[in-house]
Amino acid sequence: MKRELNMAVTILLSLSLFGSLAFASGGGSVIAAKPLGVEKDATSFTQEINTDLLKVLPFKDSRDFKNAQKGFIARGEEVIKDKDGNIIFSTKEFDFMQNLKKKAPATVNPSLWRQMLLVNIAGLFKVHDHIYQVRNYDLANLTIIEGKSGLIIMDPLVSAEAAKAALDLYFEHRPKKPVKAVIYSHSHVDHFGGVRGIVNDDDLKAGKVKIFAPYDFMENAIAENVMAGNAMSRRASYMYGNVLPKDVKGNIGAGLGTTTSAGTVTLVAPTNIIKEDWEDHVIDGLHFEFQLTLNTEAPSEMHYYIKEYRALCPAENVNHTMHNLYTLRGAKVRDSKVWAKHIDNMLLKWGDKSDVLFAPHHWPSWGTQDIKKHVAQQRDTYKFLHDQVLRLANHGYTMDEIGDMVKLPAELDNNWASHGYYGSISHNARAIYNFYLGYFDGNPAHLHKLPPEPAAKKYVEFMGGADNVIKQAKNTYAKGEYRWTAEVLSHVVFAEPDNQQAKALLADTLEQLGYVAESGPWRNFYLSGARELRTGVKAMPTPNTASPDIVQNMSATMLLDYMAVRLNPEKAVGKKMKIGFNFTDTNELYTLILQNSTLNNRIGLDDDADTRIVTTRVTLDNIMLGKLTIAEGVKNGAIKVEGTKGKFKELQGMLDDFEFWFNIVTP
Template sequence: MPCLPLHPRTRLASLIAAACLSQTLHAAQAPVGASEQTRSSNAAVLTQLPFSDRADYEAVTRGLIAPFDGQVSDAAGKPVWNLEGYKFLAAQDRPDSVNPSLWRLAQLNAHAGLFEVAPRLYQVRGLDLANMTLIEGDDGLIIIDPLTTAETARAALQLYYQNRPRKPVVAVIYSHSHTDHFGGVRGVIDEADVKAGKVKVFAPSGFMEHVMSENVYAGNAMSRRAQYQFGLYLPRGAQGQVDTGIGKALATGGSITLIEPSDLISEPYETRTVAGIELEFQLTPGTEAPAEMNLYLPQFKALGIAENASQTMHNILTPRGAQVRDAKAWSQYLDASLTRYGDKTEVLFGQHNWPTWGAEQVRTLIADQRDMYAFLNDRTLHLLNQGLTPMEIAQNMQTLPGELAKKWYTRGYYGSLSHNARAVYQRYMGFYDGNPANLNPLPPVESAQHYVEAMGGGEAVLAKVRAAMDKGEYRWAVQLGNQLLFAQPDNARARSVQAEAMEQLGYQSENATWRNMYLTGAMELRNGVPSQAGSSVSVDMVRALTADMFFDYMAVRVDVDKAVGHDLNLNWSFTEPDQAFNLTLRNGVLTHRAGLNPKADASLSMNKATLEQISLKQLDFPTAMQKGLIKVEGNGKKIAELLSTLDSFSPQFNIVTP
């Protein structure tokens, strides 16, 4: 029973523990430089945006107490976080291979260290993808979002303690259910103190359920695609990864941890007092995460906006894959924040990027981002009701309306207009565009073979790809090249040309994640898919999975072709905790329900801890039976039959080739 893949940010942190980030992994074929067309395209950006506006350069350094420009290592001395690879961003001259707007953001996000946001309110930024926020209470610290790994969280807290009074941590707040906002919790508190009531852990209602459900069922595919989104294997540099849009990168190779919340926020607004600090929580479910909440601090006139507003447009559907978010609800929650807190907030801080100071500036940013998400929803619906298809809508929505198009914090560095418009379409209409020609198209390889044949064969298609590139028509070149590669995946010249075309699109992209995806595709076309080894599972998350979730994921792993003809019925009991389930394999489909069936083929019982050990590969099923950790009654062969139908998923499947 192999390891369960978890949330992409969790899994990816462990992927790199084995792969060591691959700054040197793929040196066989180097990228090419920016073409004349790319240089011209990027130069034009300088005339289109207000680069003379330097307010963000002042904001990103405001309140700096102690800079950070080094690295954080794990117990074995391996780097978990390393900013040294981003020193190239200090260059005054922008390289031709980076969009000027993205270069600007990448420079801003490179500022790292301990910052004062307001008296008694601090942030550690640049020690992970997210920020750690610290509130100084009367007799202890309140920490908002303890980063991705215990190592980076511990280092962030230590940086704070080196510069501020050493008060104990008395509360942790998880703003939402993504791993970079809770995974480092054991680096700042001890679970025993939580159980003893000495430390509180606050989270929005539904937090644990969404942490678990988001991290299992499609985890393998999400993890693989997230390697592209975050540029995990790309070298840091002007021809590689420069940013993610919401921070530099993911902490990699450290310990992903989780402590279950002690206090859930379940009402739309709830007020608590901790260490003399009044905390007003605003629930915002279904926005950037299924379980998310904002936090208002009346004593500081400060609004913590979680990840609901930031210095960039966010994703309605993240490229790594997820459930489509509700842009309309997102907009409405921001409006509620503006109504309730706008007239009494002097600083807005988020869990990515840098804060915004000044009452008018805060109100304007919230209102602008409210309008942006409302536009994404309403304009997409307007166009789809006119009959436009997803790509036609995306092509139509090239810019935001009015003043929104001129604001840096609405630029598409993380989310994009193109991707978000298609996501809204998907939320309302699904994947089908209504054209019967697209109702049942041929699969990619077979379709590509027909297209290449119709265009006169591989050499003819390759010539058309080169001609498109000579004109700077890289989008068309990549579309053509994709057909050729899926028809002839071993065509070395096609791989090389496709890599060059993707590279130019990456160099031109203002969006950090699009750049990462294009450049990762180019890298894999040249050098193959990076290898991955080692466990990708967080022990805390496996322990937090319910038995229902284990069985749901087991059903995902059943290979129907192997399972058909092996109908069976099993009772599966846990002695600690006391739970019992009945599993049915029928028609190649595995289902389960609570309770026992007296007519089951076999029954087995174990502690849930034993199942956790098996899932973590600390123990195998036969050994557990030999040790008496698993007890079986009835036809034990039926249990073996079930286990023989389970597939293990390859974590490194092909993406840019069949």
């Protein structure tokens, strides 16, 4: 039954917004190598690139620093721990940045350094007479809105422990009132995962707490990372710099926030779903106007406006950074045209009525004119990218060409919030091309290219062998031509994985690219790649999001669909079977159908099923959470097997187990 349990655990461990949160520990084989060296200093070329930015960007503009510190009340506890004393978040980890103040070290892009100084400002802040935020207690902000008799909490962070600590900080300085409502602005885990840290079961069961969320929230809150969850999670370990030390040569944050908390991810289903494009609701005596903004930064997202406070929340569609139209961890490309249109509709409806704009990331904006300007610049950033990518595509330029061609106009380039601290012009432009035209650029020579390993061997052979490539790469590295150096050396590493000289030089090259990257995720990708080349793939413990709340809210269809993703067709050749499931507590019937090396599932129990498994969804959840094995369930009567025995076990033997710590920068 070990394999059967492993199947369930694998499904569970794929459930995370950021993926990097998904695994309790690395499993399977781990490739470690003899260290090839340590982090290097910035080269003269890197220093020159970063120094030149100081001359062209408006670093004298200090308004963001004033706004980020405005209303500061208290920093609160610097280390947040779980019930067992484990540190789940620390505001101290990035204090080395504040100690250096505003002078960026040579190993960090000064624009990214400025952004992360702003993001690192932590504590409780007064946004409005009746609106408060706790910032940098997690990746997102906890927003507390004071209603007529209680509190309305927006976006309760990633974990229950972090959310509780944030609310406790608020209660240290404001009257302690009951939580009357929670708002999930969208379906990403940093906006709902800590909900049980601020509400309790008794109040939920008694209906004392309403939970508002956008249409299709529950499906999207869980579904995004299930099917490709293992690959997405591994890539997210690069995107968020999980393996990197927190210092000036390593992880300084991710542009959107510093990092994520490592506590317990929870989920409570919404009681009120916003289904219409525009809806009005009275919540604890306050008039909320909601705008549904599906398929923007998240597939399920909404804006809202509080009439009495003249306060506007644009969810995560308006930030102090260019966001991702495509996230480097891997996800479906987002619709930039729809994104910009929803921002414009929000501006049209509430722009002239707003005195304060607050969001689940970064710091607020105050004053109607400043708000309108900020919102319009965010709208125009995404719309400009959309239109220019398609203009160039219709001129015949390809995805990679366009990624290097698009430049923001001066009005937007001089706007800090249009800079790519989280997204980037380069990969967002490619995302728009892919959204409309796919990955293929139309050149038939690119239609059926060789995979990386065999192609790499051919490249190296054509370039005169590994020694010659390394010799030439040393010259281009010495000239500061890092992009080309990385490309050619990657071929050598994939052709000769044990070539230590190539790996060492590639690591040095990726490191310099990381030092000049303006995007936090780009920096983390480059530096993570360099570290992996130097030290090998090493499993690291990461938090487990496989909480009962997440498991219990997964649909049976989702679980069975994921099982199909794991089917190894070679092991299923010639096999045919039908397995029925009868979940007696939820009155759900499903049938799994294996034929043609393909696993389908359908609602309903087929009469000709070979095997019928009668159990409860609660039993299945307990198996998934590791509280019960299938053998134990059969023995204690929680699981009854009717018809042909052993079919489910046979099916289990056809399923792949996914290795999390797979190689990325080496074959």
